[in-house]
Amino acid sequence: MKILVPVKRVVDYNVKIRVKPDGSGVELANVKMSMNPFDEISVEEALRLKEAGKAEEVVVVSIGPAKAEETLRTALAMGADRAILVETDDTVEPLAVAKILKGVVEAENPGLVIVGKQAIDDDANQTGQMLAALLGWAQGTFASKVEIGADKATVTREVDGGLQTIDIKLPAVVTTDLRLNEPRYASLPNIMKAKKKPLDKKTPADFNVSTAARLKVLKTEEPEGRKAGVKVKSVAELVEKLKTEAGVL
Amino acid sequence: MHFGLTEEQEMIVSTVRNFVETEIYPHENEVERTGIVPKEIGQEIKRKSQELGFFACNFPQEVGGAGLDNLTFTLVERELGRASMGLAAYFGRPSGILMGCNDEQRERYLIPAVKGDRFDALAMTEPDAGSDVRGMKCFAKKDGDDWIVNGTKHFISHADIADFVIVFIATGEEQTPKGPKKLITCFLVDRGTPGFEIREGYSSVSHRGYHNCILNFTDCRLPSAQILGELHKGFDLANEWLYGTRLTVAASCVGRARRVFDYAVSYAAERKQFGKPIGANQGVSFKLADMITEIDAADFLTLHGAWRLDQKLPANREIASAKLYASEMLARVTDEAIQIYGGMGLMDDLPLARFWRDARVERIWDGTSEIQRHIISRDLLRPFGA
Numbered sequence: 035m036k037i038l039v040p041v042k043r044v045v046d047y048n049v050k051i052r053v054k055p056d057g058s059g060v061e062l063a064n065v066k067m068s069m070n071p072f073d074e075i076s077v078e079e080a081l082r083l084k085e086a087g088k089a090e091e092v093v094v095v096s097i098g099p100a101k102a103e104e105t106l107r108t109a110l111a112m113g114a115d116r117a118i119l120v121e122t123d124d125t126v127e128p129l130a131v132a133k134i135l136k137g138v139v140e141a142e143n144p145g146l147v148i149v150g151k152q153a154i155d156d157d158a159n160q161t162g163q164m165l166a167a168l169l170g171w172a173q174g175t176f177a178s179k180v181e182i183g184a185d186k187a188t189v190t191r192e193v194d195g196g197l198q199t200i201d202i203k204l205p206a207v208v209t210t211d212l213r214l215n216e217p218r219y220a221s222l223p224n225i226m227k228a229k230k231k232p233l234d235k236k237t238p239a240d241f242n243v244s245t246a247a248r249l250k251v252l253k254t255e256e257p258e259g260r261k262a263g264v265k266v267k268s269v270a271e272l273v274e275k276l277k278t279e280a281g282v283l
Numbered sequence: 284m285h286f287g288l289t290e291e292q293e294m295i296v297s298t299v300r301n302f303v304e305t306e307i308y309p310h311e312n313e314v315e316r317t318g319i320v321p322k323e324i325g326q327e328i329k330r331k332s333q334e335l336g337f338f339a340c341n342f343p344q345e346v347g348g349a350g351l352d353n354l355t356f357t358l359v360e361r362e363l364g365r366a367s368m369g370l371a372a373y374f375g376r377p378s379g380i381l382m383g384c385n386d387e388q389r390e391r392y393l394i395p396a397v398k399g400d401r402f403d404a405l406a407m408t409e410p411d412a413g414s415d416v417r418g419m420k421c422f423a424k425k426d427g428d429d430w431i432v433n434g435t436k437h438f439i440s441h442a443d444i445a446d447f448v449i450v451f452i453a454t455g456e457e458q459t460p461k462g463p464k465k466l467i468t469c470f471l472v473d474r475g476t477p478g479f480e481i482r483e484g485y486s487s488v489s490h491r492g493y494h495n496c497i498l499n500f501t502d503c504r505l506p507s508a509q510i511l512g513e514l515h516k517g518f519d520l521a522n523e524w525l526y527g528t529r530l531t532v533a534a535s536c537v538g539r540a541r542r543v544f545d546y547a548v549s550y551a552a553e554r555k556q557f558g559k560p561i562g563a564n565q566g567v568s569f570k571l572a573d574m575i576t577e578i579d580a581a582d583f584l585t586l587h588g589a590w591r592l593d594q595k596l597p598a599n600r601e602i603a604s605a606k607l608y609a610s611e612m613l614a615r616v617t618d619e620a621i622q623i624y625g626g627m628g629l630m631d632d633l634p635l636a637r638f639w640r641d642a643r644v645e646r647i648w649d650g651t652s653e654i655q656r657h658i659i660s661r662d663l664l665r666p667f668g669a
Contacts, residue, residue, distance in 0.1 A: 104290070111294050219302055222336035222349045225294045 035145035037080040041073040043105040044155040072150025074217040075210045088182040110228040111220035117233040124245040132164035137241025151209040162209035172202035176211040299362035307366040314492035328373040338375035339397040347397040357589035364535025365542040369492025380524040404445035406436040432500040442496035466515035478503030489644035533585040533609035547620040581609035600662040607655035610645035
């Protein structure tokens with residue numbers, strides 16, 4: 035089985051995000067970029083399945099600017115076998131991403147797509163679900179455990195009330211949650227090999243997908259700063275404030 | 284002129300940085316508080332470094348290393364320099380001088396050191412022979428095919444965790460126009476050799492958890508097979524293989540300075556006094572400007588020295604400049620960082636006081652600042668016969 039893992043280049047999770055003065059978005063100039071952490075978890079899971087003999091090949095794909103090649107090389111250095119860069123400087127919305135990925139899936143025929151549940155930049159949490167719908171495949175979202183059987187996968191999902199375990203038919207789309215695994219570091223030999231691994235370049239047009247925007251960003255603003263708290267003298271006062279001021283009781 | 288790193292180098296830097304932040308930082312406070320690296324934590328760091336193929340990455344591939352060039356290895360050292368030295372020691376960088384092993388010694392020392400099965404330490408300094416290394420009193424007397432060693436070494440870094448020590452010992456004296464000159468030989472000495480004792484050293488202000496040791500030789504018998512390189516040629520061997528080790532000091536100073544700088548800059552931006560961030564005052568912001576300028580300068584000097592080694596260009600003066608400048612830069616940067624933090628910078632709750640204490644030794648070991656200046660100036664003036 036082949037596993038396809040989409041990875042996205044996003045602002046590093048350690049970076050303190052700043053909104054552009056004109057409110058058109060967040061500042062990306064001179065900001066450290068890294069692989070979306072959920073995608074790292076996806077790459078790790080795919081590599082573990084390969085190491086466990088459940089898969090033969092791990093292919094990573096990224097949709098984004100030429101610089102996204104670095105993100106793909108990072109995935110190759112972790113141990114992925116080859117990479118595909120679908121190059122575009124446009125902001126690609128989740129639906130267009132899903133459509134492009136559908137095209138990649140049709141070309142590659144993977145048995146499983148493992149994708150991060152969301153990217154930490156737009157937090158859309160849509161791509162995996164849309165891709166499964168477009169393909170007509172089963173989906174197991176927010177996975178904290180994945181087991182591959184003969185023609186099905188057993189996925190433990192992190193849902194609001196706890197854990198839900200489902201069986202899904204393969205081929206399928208799995209989206210990964212934080213507790214699925216701890217991604218590995220790139221090993222030195224794999225870093226050295228990464229550059230020699232194949233990396234194909236495509237464009238959205240190769241998959242007949244338009245990346246024209248369907249969504250309009252009206253405004254980007256900083257979240258409100260945390261306000262100072264108040265001290266109450268008694269429980270009675272606390273209950274009173276919760277009722278009248280906070281309105282939670 | 285090209286200042287960029289290759290993609291591989293970028294990934295190596297980010298992997299080592301990530302490793303240091305995830306695997307080493309969390310243990311630093313405990314090491315600082317107790318002065319001890321718990322054995323299991325050290326072994327865990329070693330195991331992970333081995334798994335990632337970084338252990339002994341400074342050694343050529345034909346002996347099991349990763350074969351990194353000097354520049355890339357310097358980048359590794361720079362990132363490791365951010366971390367507590369006692370813990371980072373387990374990341375595994377055996378002394379390059381082991382490449383001087385003969386075929387038989389390779390199996391006993393070089394290969395096990397590269398694999399991480401045997402840990403090495405290196406001993407030159409003595410109580411009465413610091414910068415004047417050749418003044419060493421530790422002496423080996425020939426007895427048949429063996430050598431009988433007597434003397435003391437001190438300030439021997441991480442010998443407490445070493446399985447064997449590479450020791451420089453006087454083996455004779457020759458007459459020169461300038462007077463008698465000691466002949467020095469390099470020996471491989473196993474822990475447990477009768478007459479050889481590794482003792483706890485002094486309690487040091489710098490690098491808690493990274494211990495210095497005292498070595499005592501009392502009629503210690505070493506067969507000639509323990510000689511590394513050739514008899515009386517210890518310093519030739521040192522010059523060949525230890526030539527670049529000052530760069531590791533320079534690189535770790537740069538890495539640590541960058542860590543300190545991150546603290547300083549964020550504090551300057553966040554700490555408010557008189558209703559505004561203290562960084563809004565030029566008294567603070569200009570400090571930051573000077574700090575980053577010096578850090579970048581030290582970084583370039585260091586990488587340039589490494590690059591010259593890779594190009595097989597003479598690098599003695601450049602390496603000396605890098606070591607001198609980076610270590611003195613670190614002293615200034617850690618001092619100014621504490622000034623920016625004020626009283627809080629001196630408290631054990633933050634690592635700044637530690638960085639400040641740790642910085643002090645960097646101007647002393649691996650050749651004091653004065654020795655580096657001597658090397659630099661001699662290199663400049665010698666061509667004029669001065």
